[in-house]
Amino acid sequence: MSDPDNRDSGLAQSNTPTFPGYTKAELQVFQASDPTLKVLKELWDKKQKPSFLERQTLSTPVQSLLKQWPRLKEKDGLLYREIEDVNRGKCDQLLLPACLKEKVLTSVHNQMGHQGIERTLGLLKQRCFWGGMHAEVEQWVKNCPRCVLTKLPQPKIHAPQTPFLATRPLEVVAVDYTTLERAYDGSENVLVITDVFTKFNQAFPTRNQKVDTTAKVILKEWFLRYGVPKRLHSDQGRNFESAVIAELCRMYGVKKTRTTPHHPQGNPQCERFNRTLHDLLRTLPPEKKCRWPEHLAELVYAYNAVPHSSTGYSPYYMLFGVQPHLPVDALIGQEETADETADWLTVHREQLQDAHERARTLVESKAAEGMVCQNAKVHCPPVEVGQHVHLRYCSPGRNKIQDAWSPKVHRVIDIQGTTHTVVPVTGGSLKRVHRSNLRLCVGPIPQPKPNSQSVPPFHGPEADPDSETECPDSEPDFLLMEQVEKPASPRLEDLECHLEDVNRSEMECEQLSDVSDLGDRPREDHSPRPEPVVGGQLERPIPPPRWRAEQRNVAPPTPAP
DSSP: OOOTTOOSOHHHHHHSOOOOOOOHHHHHHHHHHSHHHHHHHHHHHTTSOOOHHHHHTSOHHHHHHHTTGGGEEEETTEEEEEEEETTTEEEEEEEOOGGGHHHHHHHHTGGGTOOOHHHHHHHHHTTEEOTTHHHHHHHHHHTOHHHHHHSOOSSOOBOOOOOOOOSSTTSEEEEEEEEOOOOTTSOOEEEEEEETTTOOEEEEEESOOOHHHHHHHHIIIIIHHHOOOSEEEEOSOTTTSSHHHHHHHHHHTOEEEEOOTTOGGGSHHHHHHHHHHHHHHHTSOHHHHTTHHHHHHHHHHHHHHSOOTTTSSOHHHHHHSSOOOOHHHHHTTOOOOOOTTSOHHHHHHHHHHHHHHHHHHHHHHHHHHHHHHHHHTOBOOOOOTTOEEEEEOOOSSOOSSSOSEEEEEEEEEEEETTEEEEEETTSOOOEEEEGGGEEEOOSOOOOOOOOOSSSOOOOOSSOOTTOSSOOTTSOOGGGSOOOOOOOOOOOHHHHHHHHHHHHHHHHHHHHHSOOOOGGGSOOOOOSOOOOOEETTEEOOOOOOHHHHHHHTTOOOOOOOO
16 A cells, blocks of 8 residues: 555655555455455455345445446455546556555545645545545545644635614714834824714824723813714724723713624724725825824815715714815805805704715615625524534734634533624633634543642633633633643652753853852752742742752762862
């Protein structure tokens, strides 16, 4: 079963995993001991294909192989299946005994880079064959633990989306940060604030994304200018989920809502305006791009003055009830004249109410059209309460070779629409995760380990196993340090060798230095050392050489004169 394409190169043999070879006599024994191939071999020795009635008395696997009767051949006492390969011509496939399936699949898939179904089948078809090979290979690849954790499912998981709508101005105000190139004054962050109903947006450059900066901008630039919203919506960034923002919302009676972790689609209004804002800033001349904070207000005002495709009115008019005045109005002499014969207040109120009603109807219509397009892409295998899942890795930075899914297994305990509440099976805090960031677990489920009396269980710096709600400031469980086993105690011989090496090094250092005064040496502390906590486990450090020598009743090395 060795690959004929392998060359007698030491480098190739050391780097290329090969299937452990068996002699032809051993393969004959395997085929003879296989229940299916044993019957097939007996029928083949008769040199005549069984009749239809005779085949009805045989098992299903034997009947399946009898369909390949014209392609069967015997060579060196082994049964093969002869096929015509497009690239290689005639190819003999060994009829593989069932006892070798696992080893062969491990060799051609696990040891060959975890290729996909078609590639794995391509390797097998050049070498062997058995009944139902395609289905077993597909099942093997789909249930491979490494493939489950490292590859994204195809097609990708697209859960159905819920429209994010509002019915009146200042009902829902969404906030988000976007990062741009550093400007001349050091600004590189932009805090975007948008009213969901009117589509009115404001963008404020900041030097950082700290909590105090975020709270000051929200309070002074929106609450005190445009009004206090009924609900403030954001992602789960620490600057939006801090105690300062929570206290600000409590003081003004604002309800704080948030998206699920690592799901920007939960804040679509801000995310869409971020992209529009990038396009607007990109139109600046090259010499002005380094001073983009000076032009930010002008571009945002221009955006608010243009009718929005979702409402049919400009965001400026939807919020203030008057049309924005632009420089082009003064250029062409188009000035608004007051109608003295009509009650301006009544007409203005009726026009604004009519605009809001039309906007609501148009927004709902656009949302329904968008839902039709989104539902066409929906691919969401059902997940039920009690099933075990993996969470998707969403850590920032370069993650080109990082696993796509966390190895920690979670159990689903509640489902609300596309939001799933999960908890680690080994114990930990609850999490609310969007369906797109979950994948069903196909491997064995780890059982929680019994708590040791000497080593308390590790729950992380912010995790609370008794908490029933998710802490927004906490990182995902799979970003915390995993609990590790306590390292085994070193052997006595190893400690003695290590002690001699350390003593020898100290003596050499003291001989090289001219220091003969022992007063410069650090005071020896024979008190017991504390046991630091490393990764949630108690780990006893290796004591210094002198202290260890005294503990073992061995005199410390005499310093060189």
